[in-house]
Amino acid sequence: MKRSLIAVTGLMIATGVILAGCGEEGSVNEAGPEEVKLVLNWFPKAQHGGVYAGLEEGLFEDHQINLTVEPGGPQVSPIQIVAAGDADFGLAHADQLVIARNQGIELVAVAATMQGSPQAFMFHEGVEINQFEDLNGREVFIQPGITYWDFLKNEYDLSGVNELAYNGQNVTFIEKQESVTQAFVTSEPFFLEREGIPTETLLVSESGYDPYNVVLFVTKEYLEEHSTIVEQFVDSYLEGWELYKENYEEINEVITEVNPNIAVEELNYEAETQYEYIYGFDAASLGTGHMTSDKWGTLKNQLLEINLLDEDFETEEIFTTEFLPES
Secondary structure, three states: OOOOOOOHHHHHHHOOOOOOOOOOOOOOOOOOEEEEEEEEOOOHHHHHHHHHHHHHHHHHHHOOOEEEEEEEEOOOOOOHHHHHHOOOOOEEHHHHHHHHHHOOOOOEEEEEEOOOOOOEEEEOOOOOOOOOOHHOOEEEEEEOEEEHHHOOOOOOOOOOEEEEEEEOOOOOHHHHHEEEEEEOOOHHHHHHHHHHOEEEEEEEHOOOOOOOOEEEEEEHHHHHHOHHHHHHHHHHHHHHHHHHHHHHHHHHHHHHHHOOOOHHHHHHHHHHHHHHHHHOOOHHHHEEEOOOOHHHHHHHHHHHHHHOOOOOOOHHHEEOOOOOOOO
């Protein structure tokens, strides 16, 4: 399952403007592979395993796509980059796409990598936190403006929480034994366990707030003008995730080549703990990337209820299952 990554690796850090698209609306350029850029929602990780499996196996090339991958990070907004036309595809969480639409950015989700959210609150083992109200009286490290925190404060009385800005580091959390921090169950607990610090977690989804995560999206305009490229990309992307399912340890070695700041054992832990989110739930019977109007509608209504949306809209405007396998 090896194809050379020499050319691909060089493309990983390219940030130039993408060359012109199709010769005809919705069609793939017959002159050769189409130049396409994808911007990740974070630095390369196991949650991007399908992308790197597709690159390693040449799936994008097989579908006439010459793919450039731009890493994400704390200062990178895939939504803004795609909206500005500096990338063709992006990855973001479902609630970010809905809020972007409220800001006048018309995006369309074409596949949902994770069927639910692995976001959680992490605390030291033995600390008695069984429900969200138990956060009261504690220092909670939380990213300012994160959507699920707005939802939780609307659903529960969390007036006794001492909110501290989350900066991606866990040094202060480690020192404060009674504190709580936001986390992903697919990563942070492993990092701390490796340092000899046992933790426990409370999933945000237990509140009923459980949006799709790591959603593949394009602008409405790009979808209308390049539907065939979107179809070819989604096919490659989903085939990549099927390859990653059986070969994640091998692909994780590839990911460390483009992101040397992450260890293979970290990626393997993430791959194993995210498995159910990607291949389970609805995806188990309906296929990887599956999305439903009910789930998108639930999210939209939750954001309307907490006044993060100015007006309602038709749920089908923000996603399409046109390019997903028929269930």
